[in-house]
Amino acid sequence: MKTRSQLVELMDALEADIPLFIEGVEPSERLEVFADRAIEISQAAGPDDAEYVDRRLQGMIVDYGLDPLGESQGTTQESSSSRNRRQKMG
Secondary structure, eight states, X not given: OOOHXXXXXXXXXXXXXXXXXXXXXXXXXXXXXXXXXXXXXXXXXXXXXXXXXXXXXXXXXXXXXXXXXXXXXXXXXXXXXXXXXXXXXO
């Protein structure tokens, strides 16, 4: 698990990179590129930081228009269920 400040650094770095992959990635693939990194960050969050991380990542999806189908709620639900499974296993 990472500390809140480490998570903030990771999310800041991800958000700084979003304009780069918006330019270089097809619109239909942008959410997947984002999700690859976002999942790593979400998995590194402890129980106290998980909701904060999910809200911030969800905000990036909305703010940058990364979900072309407008289904970003499903992404949050998937990461929450993944986190719940991870907590049960660990």
